[in-house]
Amino acid sequence: MIINARNLVKRYGDLVALDHLSFSVKEGEIFGLLGPNGSGKTTAINCILSLLKYDNGEVEIFGETMTPDAYHIKRNIGIVMQNVAVYNELTVYENIDYFCGLYVRDKNLKKRLVDEAVEFVGLNEFTRFYPKKLSGGLLRRLNIACGFAHRPKLIIMDEPTVAIDPQSRNRILEGILELNREGATIIYTSHYMEEVEKICSRIMILDKGKAIATGTKDELKAMITLGEKITVESYGVTEEQLKRMRSLPNIVSVDYRDQVLEVKSGKGKNNLETVLDFIKKEGIQFGKIYCELPTLNDVFLELTGKELRD
Amino acid sequence: MFAHVFKYRFKCLLRDRWSVFWTLVFPLLLATFFYMAFSNIDKSEIFEPINIAVVDDEQYRNDQAFREALSQASAGDDRLFDLTVASEAEADRLLDENLIDGYILVRSPMKLVVRNSGLKQSIIKSFIDNYVQTVSAVKAILKEDPAAQEGLIRDLANRVKYVREVSATSAEPDNILLYFYSLIAMSCLYGSLMGSREVTDIQADISPVASRVNAAPVHKLKLFICNISAAFVIHFSEMLVLLAYLMFVLRIDFGPRTGFVVLTTFLGSAAGLSFGAFVSALGKKSEGIKIAVIIGVTMLCSFLSGMMYQDMKYIIAQKVPVLSFLNPVNLLTDAFYSLYYYDSLSRYAFNAAALLALTLIFCSSVYLIIRRREYASL
Ligand SMILES: Nc1ncnc2c1ncn2[C@@H]1O[C@H](COP(=O)(O)OP(=O)(O)OP(=O)(O)O)[C@@H](O)[C@H]1O
Ligand SMILES: [Mg+2]
Numbered sequence: 198m199i200i201n202a203r204n205l206v207k208r209y210g211d212l213v214a215l216d217h218l219s220f221s222v223k224e225g226e227i228f229g230l231l232g233p234n235g236s237g238k239t240t241a242i243n244c245i246l247s248l249l250k251y252d253n254g255e256v257e258i259f260g261e262t263m264t265p266d267a268y269h270i271k272r273n274i275g276i277v278m279q280n281v282a283v284y285n286e287l288t289v290y291e292n293i294d295y296f297c298g299l300y301v302r303d304k305n306l307k308k309r310l311v312d313e314a315v316e317f318v319g320l321n322e323f324t325r326f327y328p329k330k331l332s333g334g335l336l337r338r339l340n341i342a343c344g345f346a347h348r349p350k351l352i353i354m355d356e357p358t359v360a361i362d363p364q365s366r367n368r369i370l371e372g373i374l375e376l377n378r379e380g381a382t383i384i385y386t387s388h389y390m391e392e393v394e395k396i397c398s399r400i401m402i403l404d405k406g407k408a409i410a411t412g413t414k415d416e417l418k419a420m421i422t423l424g425e426k427i428t429v430e431s432y433g434v435t436e437e438q439l440k441r442m443r444s445l446p447n448i449v450s451v452d453y454r455d456q457v458l459e460v461k462s463g464k465g466k467n468n469l470e471t472v473l474d475f476i477k478k479e480g481i482q483f484g485k486i487y488c489e490l491p492t493l494n495d496v497f498l499e500l501t502g503k504e505l506r507d
Numbered sequence: 508m509f510a511h512v513f514k515y516r517f518k519c520l521l522r523d524r525w526s527v528f529w530t531l532v533f534p535l536l537l538a539t540f541f542y543m544a545f546s547n548i549d550k551s552e553i554f555e556p557i558n559i560a561v562v563d564d565e566q567y568r569n570d571q572a573f574r575e576a577l578s579q580a581s582a583g584d585d586r587l588f589d590l591t592v593a594s595e596a597e598a599d600r601l602l603d604e605n606l607i608d609g610y611i612l613v614r615s616p617m618k619l620v621v622r623n624s625g626l627k628q629s630i631i632k633s634f635i636d637n638y639v640q641t642v643s644a645v646k647a648i649l650k651e652d653p654a655a656q657e658g659l660i661r662d663l664a665n666r667v668k669y670v671r672e673v674s675a676t677s678a679e680p681d682n683i684l685l686y687f688y689s690l691i692a693m694s695c696l697y698g699s700l701m702g703s704r705e706v707t708d709i710q711a712d713i714s715p716v717a718s719r720v721n722a723a724p725v726h727k728l729k730l731f732i733c734n735i736s737a738a739f740v741i742h743f744s745e746m747l748v749l750l751a752y753l754m755f756v757l758r759i760d761f762g763p764r765t766g767f768v769v770l771t772t773f774l775g776s777a778a779g780l781s782f783g784a785f786v787s788a789l790g791k792k793s794e795g796i797k798i799a800v801i802i803g804v805t806m807l808c809s810f811l812s813g814m815m816y817q818d819m820k821y822i823i824a825q826k827v828p829v830l831s832f833l834n835p836v837n838l839l840t841d842a843f844y845s846l847y848y849y850d851s852l853s854r855y856a857f858n859a860a861a862l863l864a865l866t867l868i869f870c871s872s873v874y875l876i877i878r879r880r881e882y883a884s885l
Contacts, residue, residue, distance in 0.1 A: 209884060243885055246722050248711055250881040265880035268724035276722050282715035284708075286522035287515065298511040299723040343719065 198260065199224050199351055199382045205244050205254035207237075207406075214240040215251065216406040222384060222399075227377050229397030230386040231493060233505055237406040238386045239279055242355055246276065258351070272300055277344035279355040279386075281336055283328050290315065290324040293342050300347035314346035317372055319365070334361040341369065345376065352376065353384045358392065370396050390493040390505060402497060409500050414493065421499040423449065423491045424464040427472050430484035431458045438479055445471055508725075509733050516737035526700045529802070531745040534694035535752055541690060542757045545683045556581075557627045560591040560598040560610035567592075567613040576638050577611075587634065611635065684847065685840065687759050689814035692839035694749055695775030696805045699783025701738040703797050705731065706787035706873065712882040713791055727880050735780060743776045762847045767855065771846070774862050775839045781869035782835065788876040805836070812837035838862045 200222040207215040214237045222228045230238045243249035245256050247265045256263040258270050283292045293311050301307045315321055318338040328336055337360055345352050354373070358366045374396055377383055387393050393400055394414050401411040410417055424447070434453050442451045442460070447468055452459045462468035469488050476483055497505040520526065561567055561577060568574075581590040591598075591607065598610040602622055609621035609631050617635045621628045709731045711718040721727060750772060753759045761768050786804075787797050811834055813820030820840070824831050831837045842858035849855070 243718075247881060248718060248721055249885055250883055265721075266726070268726075271722060271724040274722065276719065278715055278718055280715035280718075282717075282719040284515075284519050284716060286519040291515065291518065295511075295515045296719065296723070298508070298515075299720070299725050302508060 198222070199226075199258065200245060200384070201257040202241075202245060203255050205241065205251055205256070207240050207244055207249065207251045214406050215244065215254075218254075218403075218406060218408055220401050220408060220411060222382060224382055225377070225380070226399055227373070227383045227385055227397045229393040229400040230384065230403060231388065231390060231393045231400055231497075231505070232403030233388055233497075236403040238388075238403060239355055240406070241403070242276075242353055242384070242386065246274070246353070273350040275345040275347060275349035275352045277341050277352070277354040277357045279359075281328075281340045283336075283339055283343055285328050288325050288327055289320055289331070289339050289342075292328070292339060293346050296343040297346040300349075310346050310348060314342040318342045319368065334365055337361050338365065338369070345381075349381065351382050351384070353386075355386045356388070357385075358387070358389070366392075388505065390497075394493055400493070402493070402500070404497075404501050410496065417493065417496050418491050421491060421496050422463055423495050423499060424462045424468055426489045426491065426495070427460040427462065427469055428487045428489070429458040429460070429472070429476065430456060430486070431476065432456055432482045432484075434458060434481055438481065441479075442472075442475055445475060447471070509729075512725075512730060512733045513737050516734045517741065520701060520704075520738055520741050523704070525798075526704065527745075529700055530694065530697045530742055531748065534690060534697070534749050538687065538690055538749065538753055538757060541683075541686050542759075545686070556586050556589045557630060558589045558591070558607040559631055560593045560601055560607050562595045562598055562610060562612050563592045564595070564613070570613050572642065573613060573638065580634065587630070684759070684761075685813065685817060685820075685844065687753060688840045688843040689809055689812055689836065691746070691749065691753075691772060691843065692775060692812065692836040693805060693809040693814060694746060695772060695839055696779045696782065696808060696836055697802075698738075698742040698746075698776050698779025699786065699801045699805065700798060701742055702735065702780035702783025702785075703787035703794075703801055704783075705735045705738055705780075706784045706877060707794055707797070709734065710788070710877060710882075712885050713787070714794075718885065721880065728874075728878060731877060735784070739776060739780055742780060743773060746772045746776050761843070764846050767846050767852075768843065771839060771842045771859065774842075774859060774866070775835070778835045778839075778862050778866045778869070781866045781873065784873045785869040788873045808834045808836035812840045832861055833865070835862060835865055838865070 198221050200220075202221070203219045205215045205218040206213070216237075218237070218241060220228075230241065232238050240249065244251045244254075245258070245263065247256070247263050247267070258267075259273065261267065261270060263270055284295070287295060290311065293314050294307065297307055297311050297314070301310060315324055318341055320335065320338055320342065323331060323335060326335075328339060331339060337357065341354070341357050344354070344357075352373075358369055361369065370392060373383060373385070385393065385397055397414070399411070399413055400417060402409050402417070410420060412420070431453075439451055439453055442448065447463045447465050448471070449461045449463050450459075451461075460472050462472075473486075494505045497503075577588070577590060580586060581588040591601065593601065593610075595612070598607070598620070601607045602610060602620065605622075608625075608627045609619055611631070612618035612620065617639060619628075619632055619635060621631075707713045707717070709717050709720065709727065711721040720730065747769070750768065754761065754765075783801055786801055810816070811819055811823050811830065814836075820831075820837065823834075823837070831841070838858045838861050842855050842862070845852075845854040845858065
């Protein structure tokens with residue numbers, strides 16, 4: 198077990214930011230922390246790192262209790278904070294070199310690692326730039342490079358891809374998978390469910406400081422009653438028809454808005470067939486048809502009654 | 508490891524334009540500005556010797572003492588008079604042609620002939636009065652106590668001092684020095700900008716970069732000490748540059764105790780850094796607010812120690828003496844001042860000790876605040 202957090206409680210006055218949160222991260226995982234803004238992701242990470250004093254609970258990393266002066270533990274952790282944390286007076290290269298140097302003493306090794314990190318985030322052309330001269334996305338990439346240049350066993354990333362364009366974002370996600378393949382265990386925090394769904398091997402969904410569900414994405418999707426979502430572009434559907442449609446077997450809800458018919462079905466086979474048969478039988482004119490499996494957003498929606506995205 | 512940290516800290520601080528501006532460029536500019544302002548005063552009001560004549564007649568030739576007094580007052584760089592010895596007619600002509608401001612007839616009582624009245628004329632007049640007074644005093648004393656002669660001769664020599672005081676009325680070198688003392692003291696206190704930054708960069712609840720540093724396997728206090736040493740080296744060097752500029756370029760004379768001046772600056776630099784660290788450690792306010800507070804406090808301290816208005820220093824010393832002991836700028840200014848004006852080092856030592864005490868208080872408060880490595884909130 199790489200991380201074992203038990204019963205973490207963190208209060209800010211009356212606000213309970215972490216409410217008896219327990220979770221563990223196994224070696225080799227990419228563990229996703231998914232939750233809306235203010236759900237306590239950053240707080241959880243800061244508590245794990247012993248940066249934040251918590252009111253209750255304990256944290257073990259690499260099998261030992263985590264404390265602020267557990268340097269041998271810290272040595273093997275890399276962090277990418279949500280807020281960009283670099284020195285404005287140091288260039289891209291110097292920043293990475295500085296932070297890497299806090300972990301790695303051997304000069305040659307350090308140089309190699311820094312060069313690799315620059316390469317990894319694709320900042321080769323910008324090594325002599327000062328952070329102020331970087332665009333928001335490039336700055337984020339520098340922030341990432343500073344966090345993992347020393348090749349830690351555990352990398353904790355708090356929304357590393359905010360403000361990065363889709364192309365670079367994919368590149369970074371690829372990179373994270375690559376780091377993971379090379380043996381790093383990763384904790385990945387985001388409120389982008391697509392990202393989490395794409396790279397995380399296990400996901401914990403947080404809401405209001407509580408873990409409301411934990412598991413692989415398939416496990417999470419299996420937890421809810423929703424089977425698939427069928428969307429049909431159609432014209433002139435009447436109230437009467439909608440009503441009849443709702444009484445079809447295994448259909449959970451039917452919505453018709455702006456000539457788009459959205460049908461949610463429960464778990465089970467042949468849902469699409471049922472819907473199509475009905476449409477043909479009623480002689481409803483239709484255009485495109487999509488069928489989607491539930492997303493993590495649907496999981497969140499069903500578990501909490503609200504959208505993950507606000 | 509610490510060489511690594513030190514090196515990068517050095518770079519960071521030197522590339523921080525604003526802190527370099529306030530701690531080095533601004534003091535140099537202000538010093539130059541002071542210098543120009545004061546040398547203008549010097550030029551416009553520098554004392555020009557007064558052109559006078561004395562009528563060369565029997566009485567003059569017989570009055571040995573007066574002749575000596577006049578020739579003393581008309582010799583040297585800081586002389587009071589440019590003296591011409593002439594006949595009465597010649598003296599009259601010189602006066603008519605405005606070549607002299609007045610001439611003296613040695614009579615009993617002395618006679619001063621002038622065409623108009625003004626500062627120069629009254630200086631000649633007061634010179635004569637002073638001479639007459641001294642002579643009559645000498646005569647009186649000699650009548651009663653002939654043995655006092657020796658002391659009187661020394662007294663007469665004091666006339667030279669009288670001459671110098673008159674010629675120095677507007678230049679007032681002591682006051683100008685005071686301005687430069689406050690300037691150095693103020694620059695020392697601007698070191699607080701660096702001290703403040705050190706705390707900001709190590710406290711995770713103040714800056715994100717500090718969170719990253721706090722998560723690294725480095726002892727927080729050791730790192731802080733390493734960082735602030737770099738800051739101290741830079742700031743103290745800047746102060747040495749300022750001192751060198753004042754002494755060798757502007758040729759300000761700080762007296763013979765240069766070693767102590769440097770030592771005082773050293774203490775001042777430490778006091779400045781620790782003060783800034785203290786301000787920064789007190790709260791989680793934004794860096795901008797802290798800089799504003801620091802610059803404001805420094806300006807206020809400088810003002811209270813008399814940088815903009817000299818009498819302020821004495822007003823504070825009389826009305827609220829506590830404030831003069833708590834004001835680092837004032838302690839520094841006073842330390843410099845006592846180095847220059849007093850032979851004994853006791854007043855200097857008092858100031859230095861008070862400064863050291865302030866520094867220690869700041870340092871220990873900072874220590875108590877930043878030694879915690881877990882934060883209540885981030
Ligand atoms: N320093 C603080 N003082 C008071 N409340 C805080 C503080 N920091 C966080 N909180 C509160 O704690 C809760 C959890 O915040 P946290 O930053 O952990 O959320 P998050 O999941 O990281 O959100 P985001 O997606 O916006 O980063 C929020 O309600 C937030 O308002
Ligand atoms: Mg967050």
